[in-house]
Amino acid sequence: MEALNEATCLPLAEDVEWVRVEEPAEVGRVRRVATTLAERLAFPATRIAEVGIAVTEIATNLHKHAREGVVLVRSVRGTTQAAVEVLAVDSGPGIADVGLAFQDGQSTTGTLGVGLGAVARLADRYAITSRPGRGTALSARFHPRRGDLPEIPEDVAAGITRAIGGEEVCGDAYAVRRSPGRMVMMMCDGSGHGPLAATASQAAVRLFCELGPTAPEDLVARIHRELRGTRGGAVAVADLDLVGRTVRYAGLGNIGGAVLADGQKKGMISVPGVAGYQARTIRAFDYPLPEGAAVVMHSDGLTERWTVEQDDDLMTAAPLVIAGALLRDAGVRKDDACVLVGKTR
Incomplete structure (x- = not known):
């Protein structure tokens, strides 16, 4: 946890829960943790549903296509605004063409690529690194209202x-x-x-x-x-x-x-x-x-x-x-x- 003085050390991040995704039931657990956090941060109902859709896609990909997949759900707070952030990491086959994987309906057999188009549409910010044969790390951040100009600065x-x-x-x-x-x-x-x-x-x-x-x-x-x-x-x-x-x-x-x-x-x-x-x-x-x-x-x-x-x-x-x-x-x-x-x- 990053417990910071708001006057000098923003944004403030709190790591809420790590979930290892090895069974189908854990996909639902990731979704519940993320949507519960969004509710606690006073997200509108429609945005909570969008967070649930995107996080379900991320966790489903880990279960179906990856090895040793884990998801971290966390909050990121500025002075008046808070966001839900998700980090998914695996040791799977990786993605040969990351750009293609983020196009709707695209997938390559054996790679973590299905559903990433939905993540790109619904997240306010996302980032990925993927190395064939070594795995993938994907982050996605969701503000209370999609498209809001973020108070929380770009991550350096x-x-x-x-x-x-x-x-x-x-x-x-x-x-x-x-x-x-x-x-x-x-x-x-x-x-x-x-x-x-x-x-x-x-x-x-x-x-x-x-x-x-x-x-x-x-x-x-x-x-x-x-x-x-x-x-x-x-x-x-x-x-x-x-x-x-x-x-x-x-x-x-x-x-x-x-x-x-x-x-x-x-x-x-x-x-x-x-x-x-x-x-x-x-x-x-x-x-x-x-x-x-x-x-x-x-x-x-x-x-x-x-x-x-x-x-x-x-x-x-x-x-x-x-x-x-x-x-x-x-x-x-x-x-x-x-x-x-x-x-x-």
Whole structure:
């Protein structure tokens, strides 16, 4: 969950439920979760029905054509407006021709393509990345009234969280603060799992959103002090200078960070320690931020062994689908997981 101060850290995203789609009944469960959320957000009845149609198409495709399909249903809130957002990820055969798949009535045998035309018509915004033989990640956002001019800005950053099995809350959290020419990303992995870990990570989020412009190393130091008396955790801050094309990164503990550019992954350095307990030295490091680059941060709920390739469409995908694909490819099931992606223009 992204629990953010509305004055400084918008939009606010809440991951409502992950649903694994392996049986026909789970298609109905995805629809119910999405339409219930739309009702809670005061969508008109006709729009709730449209959300149900689109989400049913997405989940049906996962059941019929994909492997290991999962759907995340979440809300995205601005100051006065809220949207329903759906992320579907699978390890299926992928889609050879994504453009063709989004045309009504089009499908290729064995691919996740049926019904995507309805999704494109009914969603206010959608994005997809698909790699033949490796799977598909699709996101779709629905505003209360189709075609509304969105208050919620176009995504230049997006994150997702997933709790370890058996827990209702994730001990990892993230936040993003935007200003002209600059974007600052923060992630905290609360030690352990469950509510106490979440308490630590949410304390880090609150402090981050309350503070004004602060150097990443100073932010990490402040969060380290703030987490005393909690379980503590790993924390990292990435300050993206979108004009000067640099990213300044400070990490304490095992938050993974990398810059993706030109088909390469450049790792960013975090120093050993536990925020709230032990921090001998907190340092920041500067890295180039080429045009079109993406900055990825993740908790140790993902392995570090993921890679990108020069011709991979993941490099040009929307932040949310990048996050979903990385969680699919590198996620560790026996841990809380969090992925945060920020992109340059």
